[in-house]
Amino acid sequence: MAGIFRRNGAGDAPARYSAPQLARKGLTGEEWPRVWRDHEIKPAYDVIIIGGGVHGLATAYYLATNHGITNVAVLDKGYLGGGGSGRNTAIVRSNYLTPEGVAFYDRSLSLYNSMAADLNINVMFSERGHLTLAHTDSALRTMHWRAEVNKLQGIDSSVIDPDEVKKLAPSLDVSTHPRYPILGALYHPPGGIIRHDAVVWGYARGADHRGVHLHQKTEVLDILVEGGDGPGGKGAGGKVTGVRTNKGDISAPIVVNCTAGWGSLISNMAGVKLPINTHPLEAAVTEPVKVFLPTVVVSGSLHVYVSQTDRGELVFGASVDPLATYSMRGSLSFTEELAGHILELMPGISKMRLLRQWAGLCDMTPDYSPIMGFTPVEGHLTDVGWGTYGFKAGPVSGEQMAECIATNTTPKLIAPFALERFSTGQLVGEKGAAAVGH
Amino acid sequence: MLLVPCPHCGPRNQSDLRLVGATVPRPDPNATTPEEWGDYLYLRDNPADWIEETWYCRAGCRRYFTLTRHQGTNEFRNPPMPGDKVGTATYTTISVGSSGSQPGANIEPHTTGGAS
Numbered sequence: 001m002a003g004i005f006r007r008n009g010a011g012d013a014p015a016r017y018s019a020p021q022l023a024r025k026g027l028t029g030e031e032w033p034r035v036w037r038d039h040e041i042k043p044a045y046d047v048i049i050i051g052g053g054v055h056g057l058a059t060a061y062y063l064a065t066n067h068g069i070t071n072v073a074v075l076d077k078g079y080l081g082g083g084g085s086g087r088n089t090a091i092v093r094s095n096y097l098t099p100e101g102v103a104f105y106d107r108s109l110s111l112y113n114s115m116a117a118d119l120n121i122n123v124m125f126s127e128r129g130h131l132t133l134a135h136t137d138s139a140l141r142t143m144h145w146r147a148e149v150n151k152l153q154g155i156d157s158s159v160i161d162p163d164e165v166k167k168l169a170p171s172l173d174v175s176t177h178p179r180y181p182i183l184g185a186l187y188h189p190p191g192g193i194i195r196h197d198a199v200v201w202g203y204a205r206g207a208d209h210r211g212v213h214l215h216q217k218t219e220v221l222d223i224l225v226e227g228g229d230g231p232g233g234k235g236a237g238g239k240v241t242g243v244r245t246n247k248g249d250i251s252a253p254i255v256v257n258c259t260a261g262w263g264s265l266i267s268n269m270a271g272v273k274l275p276i277n278t279h280p281l282e283a284a285v286t287e288p289v290k291v292f293l294p295t296v297v298v299s300g301s302l303h304v305y306v307s308q309t310d311r312g313e314l315v316f317g318a319s320v321d322p323l324a325t326y327s328m329r330g331s332l333s334f335t336e337e338l339a340g341h342i343l344e345l346m347p348g349i350s351k352m353r354l355l356r357q358w359a360g361l362c363d364m365t366p367d368y369s370p371i372m373g374f375t376p377v378e379g380h381l382t383d384v385g386w387g388t389y390g391f392k393a394g395p396v397s398g399e400q401m402a403e404c405i406a407t408n409t410t411p412k413l414i415a416p417f418a419l420e421r422f423s424t425g426q427l428v429g430e431k432g433a434a435a436v437g438h
Numbered sequence: 439m440l441l442v443p444c445p446h447c448g449p450r451n452q453s454d455l456r457l458v459g460a461t462v463p464r465p466d467p468n469a470t471t472p473e474e475w476g477d478y479l480y481l482r483d484n485p486a487d488w489i490e491e492t493w494y495c496r497a498g499c500r501r502y503f504t505l506t507r508h509q510g511t512n513e514f515r516n517p518p519m520p521g522d523k524v525g526t527a528t529y530t531t532i533s534v535g536s537s538g539s540q541p542g543a544n545i546e547p548h549t550t551g552g553a554s
Contacts, residue, residue, distance in 0.1 A: 265486060273477075274484075275481045276484055277459075277484050278484055278509075322456075323440065324509060325510070326486045326510045327510065329512075331439055333452075333453065422481075423473040424476075
């Protein structure tokens with residue numbers, strides 16, 4: 001597999017992955033072409049997308065695929081998939097709380113389902129079922145609420161009792177001994193895990209193949225706006241003319257912000273203030289062991305979620321750190337709390353060792369829903385505010401943002417997530433289903 | 439874990455305190471636009487830079503105070519000392535021992551490093 005990433009002439013288009021190709025390359029020793037190519041930065045593009053993660057790349061891919069707009073550049077200050085797209089715990093599901101949220105994430109899940117065929121890359125989607133544990137009566141009540149909202153929208157989701165939980169995940173302690181006993185769970189069979197890097201590479205490869213330029217190590221220093229009522233012609237009423245990067249100015253009438261944790265800094269450059277606070281979220285992974293955990297397990301009360309990868313490692317995540325910061329340093333208190341909480345659920349794994357821990361930045365909004373679509377600055381669009389649930393929404397966000405850009409109207413699916421909702425008061429409160437709900 | 443310089447208790451674990459966040463003046467609800475009210479409720483600066491924010495020392499002195507923190511590096515700048523004017527409230531300390539000395543005068547200012 002390592003050969004896929006070897007440089008093999010910048011001009012080669014990506015080859016289709018198939019069994020005959022694999023046999024041919026295996027027999028002849030021929031190298032695979034690069035997954036995506038490097039290009040010179042052009043002085044002007046039709047659309048510039050800031051942020052080369054799942055959201056940015058999916059937007060570029062669907063712009064090219066669904067709408068034929070290929071004069072597009074994706075800029076990233078680091079490498080593709082180096083932010084939240086490579087730091088999340090790779091869980092996908094659609095059992096949200098509000099009808100708007102459920103419809104949105106369900107579309108995303110169906111795109112994830114057909115992704116391997118659509119993108120011609122093995123994304124290792126494992127539809128293994130998703131358990132959200134309830135430890136209190138009020139949590140159980142919310143589970144019932146969520147299950148009914150889900151069923152009404154045609155989502156496979158139901159509340160099950162501790163015996164059924166034990167059958168699905170035998171390693172869980174369903175006795176009444178723990179401080180927070182398991183009283184039941186919301187079971188969501190279509191949920192599962194997916195290989196997040198492959199999703200990024202798949203979208204990058206698909207976008208590159210259709211003519212989109214991917215520029216890594218290209219940091220946006222400023223967004224050029226004229227005619228606005230703020231300082232320097234920025235702010236409401238202004239019009240985007242391009243971006244200033246560390247590699248020079250690039251002009252474009254449309255600049256899309258897909259930068260997650262850095263979203264408020266980027267939109268500030270255009271004079272648009274976003275109600276976002278950046279919090280780090282920590283995660284950890286253990287050494288690999290034989291497969292014993294067949295589902296994804298989430299506990300809101302214990303602030304932990306866990307799944308076992310195909311390699312056998314347990315991947316843990318938690319809730320966001322309480323401190324708003326851009327620092328991604330790990331902390332011992334996280335590890336300590338995580339270990340305590342996970343042993344409450346699964347006492348049997350007390351001898352397992354952690355391999356590593358890391359943090360990613362989450363752009364938290366007041367109502368735990370994203371901020372998508374147009375802003376008061378013409379040509380500046382946002383796809384941020386993704387908090388702790390950005391990865392699972394990547395494909396549908398890309399598809400809807402691409403439609404938004406191509407048709408210059410807000411698609412129905414993302415209309416509830418407009419920036420205006422914070423002044424009209426029509427918030428989309430997803431805290432009950434999204435706060436620790438992975 | 440972050441060490442937070444409480445002006446009354448000295449450096450304390452972050453878990454002993456609660457970050458209340460930046461405080462902004464409350465506009466008159468009868469004479470404000472929905473946009474201004476939305477901004478007051480939800481909009482806060484989120485720079486990778488120095489910010490002023492309110493902390494609550496819930497496990498120590500149980501007082502509210504303002505600290506200046508760098509959101510990129512988590513350093514605290516010029517932590518206030520007892521007797522300093524913090525925000526709008528003025529704190530006084532009871533001086534113990536030698537009479538006539540200024541409150542807090544014999545206490546070394548504590549810092550957690552970084553710019554001053």
